[in-house]
Amino acid sequence: MGLFVMVKANDKTIYGANYMIFIKVLVLYLMTIAAMRLMGKSTIVQMTPYDLVAIIIVGTIASEPLISTKFWPTLTALVILVGLHVLFSYLTLSQWGNKFFLGEPTLLIKNGEILEDNLEKSKISLIQLTSILRANGYPKISDVDYAMLEPIGEVSVIPKVENTPVTVQHLNLKIDDEGLPISVIVDGKVQKRNLHLLGKNQDWLLDRLSSEGIHPKEVIFAYMTEKKKNLIISKREKA
Numbered sequence: 001m002g003l004f005v006m007v008k009a010n011d012k013t014i015y016g017a018n019y020m021i022f023i024k025v026l027v028l029y030l031m032t033i034a035a036m037r038l039m040g041k042s043t044i045v046q047m048t049p050y051d052l053v054a055i056i057i058v059g060t061i062a063s064e065p066l067i068s069t070k071f072w073p074t075l076t077a078l079v080i081l082v083g084l085h086v087l088f089s090y091l092t093l094s095q096w097g098n099k100f101f102l103g104e105p106t107l108l109i110k111n112g113e114i115l116e117d118n119l120e121k122s123k124i125s126l127i128q129l130t131s132i133l134r135a136n137g138y139p140k141i142s143d144v145d146y147a148m149l150e151p152i153g154e155v156s157v158i159p160k161v162e163n164t165p166v167t168v169q170h171l172n173l174k175i176d177d178e179g180l181p182i183s184v185i186v187d188g189k190v191q192k193r194n195l196h197l198l199g200k201n202q203d204w205l206l207d208r209l210s211s212e213g214i215h216p217k218e219v220i221f222a223y224m225t226e227k228k229k230n231l232i233i234s235k236r237e238k239a
Contacts (some may be wrong), residue, residue: 031078054085105156109147112160122149133157179226185233188217198224209233 061078091097106118108129119129129147136157138144146158159165168175182194190202208231209216222233 027075031075054081057081103151105151106149107146108149108155109141109144111146112142112144114141118149124149129155138163176228178228178230181223181225181232183221183223184231185216185219185222187221188219190216198226198229200224 058081106122107115108119132155133141133144138157138159143159143163144157145160148156150156182198184191184194184205190205192202195201195205218235220234220236224231
């Protein structure tokens with residue numbers, strides 16, 4: 001009997017421990033996502049030096065409670081880190097803060113000539129530079145007027161005038177501007193908010209679909225152009 005009670009007690013202890021681990025992981029997961037959202041989209045898309053440092057520290061801090069019992073200090077540290085990151089983001093809006101935290105653009109090519117000193121200071125090899133130029137559609141360095149290393153780590157390539165891609169304006173052509181395509185159905189679900197932005201409502205959309213014998217669930221994606229109000233529908237393969 002005593003052994004049975006002990007086994008039951010151990011089961012409850014294990015269950016309680018597993019439950020606490022689940023809660024820890026869930027809270028830390030949500031807190032880390034919230035932290036990344038608060039730090040801004042540039043943290044993921046265009047990573048700056050302080051973005052990279054923040055991400056590394058966030059990952060380290062967030063994983064700490066999973067191997068120790070320091071739960072609340074970890075959440076406090078995350079809050080402090082996010083606060084500092086948001087502060088630094090605001091500081092970069094000023095000229096001094098932008099120069100300190102992000103740095104300045106560096107010319108790598110000027111008038112089709114490679115600036116070797118700047119290339120060396122930026123720690124970019126000639127092979128890397130030529131690879132970046134090819135990826136941008138310029139296999140010959142002589143076709144490039146300027147190449148600039150941006151503070152976010154990307155290389156902006158500005159071609160010479162004679163190598164500039166031909167645009168509609170160059171050809172003096174007139175093209176109707178249909179406006180921004182806005183989704184109205186995504187995976188069978190009507191996007192009511194987007195319809196409101198377009199000056200339409202769900203009833204109008206359902207009537208349009210009904211006139212073509214289509215049910216919203218049969219649509220995987222549908223969008224409408226902002227200005228021309230053209231409705232483009234992509235049906236599911238099964239439909």
